[in-house]
Amino acid sequence: MTKPILELKNVTTVVNRGTASQTTILKVINLTINPGDFITIVGTNGAGKSTLFNVIGGNLTADGGQLLHNGQDITHLSQEGRTKFLARVFQDPKLGTAPRMTVAENLLLAEKRGQARHLVFRRLKSRLTEFKTLVATMNNGLENRLMTATGALSGGQRQALSFLMATLKRPDILLLDEHTAALDPHTSATLMAATDQRIREDKLTALMITHHMEDAIHYGNRLLVFKDGQIKADLTGKDKATLTPEKLAAYFE
Numbered sequence: 001m002t003k004p005i006l007e008l009k010n011v012t013t014v015v016n017r018g019t020a021s022q023t024t025i026l027k028v029i030n031l032t033i034n035p036g037d038f039i040t041i042v043g044t045n046g047a048g049k050s051t052l053f054n055v056i057g058g059n060l061t062a063d064g065g066q067l068l069h070n071g072q073d074i075t076h077l078s079q080e081g082r083t084k085f086l087a088r089v090f091q092d093p094k095l096g097t098a099p100r101m102t103v104a105e106n107l108l109l110a111e112k113r114g115q116a117r118h119l120v121f122r123r124l125k126s127r128l129t130e131f132k133t134l135v136a137t138m139n140n141g142l143e144n145r146l147m148t149a150t151g152a153l154s155g156g157q158r159q160a161l162s163f164l165m166a167t168l169k170r171p172d173i174l175l176l177d178e179h180t181a182a183l184d185p186h187t188s189a190t191l192m193a194a195t196d197q198r199i200r201e202d203k204l205t206a207l208m209i210t211h212h213m214e215d216a217i218h219y220g221n222r223l224l225v226f227k228d229g230q231i232k233a234d235l236t237g238k239d240k241a242t243l244t245p246e247k248l249a250a251y252f253e
């Protein structure tokens, strides 16, 4: 039997504890994620999707319940401690890359995370051909901008680079936090297709929050609907395959 890569058991989060505005955001979340799952997550604003990512990513500690990574309790593991097996791409293209460094330097840094920079950059030249092939998979011209400072890239190119950097070391868990939301429809579609290809080819385990219902339906093997801090629906197999925007909208009512 497949062993889960990540488990959330009775996870709750509370904000403003002990004050008049104390609120429970995540209300007893139970979620078992298997290796290779590509889970799309939808829900109304304020449903708790980002809070879920914050709890998984370690930006926020669960107030109740337990998180297990490959069976190990990580409930109280720091955000830093989770970077060994987890990566996150945010909505803002400015996050995730160093603006003054070139595309190639950013990639090398992502690959050698934790090593001294002078050691990292000594090996840059020998890697350029390989990096060119890698960035070309994003289908957005990034291969012609390897020596360009990241701050001078378009939002789409920069976001594609953030995605590549996050996946370079093949994290056990990849969190995509509306990573195409700030892009125009064409650029968003290109990045989404490249994202899907990489997740499939590298057999990554990924969770993706999106407000694009078509993307949530089209991509991944599993779809979660969040509502009021709870998982309202968890759709897989035929249920997901036969989902339409109309059927999905009904879960929001």
Ligand SMILES: Nc1ncnc2c1ncn2[C@@H]1O[C@H](COP(=O)(O)OP(=O)(O)OP(=O)(O)O)[C@@H](O)[C@H]1O
Binding pocket: 015, 016, 025, 043, 044, 045, 046, 047, 048, 049, 050, 051, 052, 226
């Ligand atoms: N630190 C906090 N203090 C108070 N309330 C918070 C805090 N963090 C989140 N919330 C509230 O928790 C609820 C869930 O927020 P969250 O950002 O997880 O929702 P979301 O589903 O990601 O929404 P969106 O689609 O708008 O990004 C919201 O009502 C939000 O205002």
